[in-house]
Amino acid sequence: MPNKxxxxxxxxxxxxxxxxxxxxxxxxxxEQARIAEYxxxxxxxxRLIMLxxxxxxxxxxxxxxxxxxxAATIIYVLQVLGALNLPIIGDYIADIVRIVQRQLELKTY
Structure with missing residues (x-):
């Protein structure tokens, strides 16, 4: 018998x-892609909706x-900077507060 x-x-x-x-x-x-499970x-x-x-x-x-x-980190950093009373940052924050107040005054609901 001949071999294979x-x-x-x-x-x-x-x-x-x-x-x-x-x-x-x-x-x-x-098998790695888990196609059968999908x-x-x-x-x-x-089950699909619940997942x-x-x-x-x-x-x-x-x-x-x-x-x-x-947000808590940003607020903490701003509080620390505000406590240092730096003139440039204090003026910048004051400008932002003024702009926000003007926008609130202009909006009438």
Whole structure:
């Protein structure tokens, strides 16, 4: 009985090995991309909606907390600068306050 190498020419066997390696690589990449989990999620629209609502709420809370820390830091820095009583920064802040007051006086609701 002839062995496998004598039945399949060397070049065809190499081609099969290349195709096999490419197929295995594509399967691994699809597994890493979690395509199967995504398609299962698409078959359950209620779960998809709930996950999107939950992620949106988490993003919103994260933005709110981040903005709060950012604004608190800016206010703290302005208070420190105001306590130093620097003439240039004090004049700049006074100009901003005057501009805001004028805008409030001009708006009649």
């Amino acid at each position: 190498k004598s039945i399949i020419p060397e070049s065809e066997e190499e081609k099969l090995n290349v195709v096999y390696r490419l197929t295995v690589r594509i399967a691994e990449e699809l 398609t299962q999620l698409l078959h359950r629209p209620f 999107n609502l939950l992620s949106g709420a988490a993003r919103g809370v994260g933005v709110a907390i981040g903005f709060t820390f950012f």
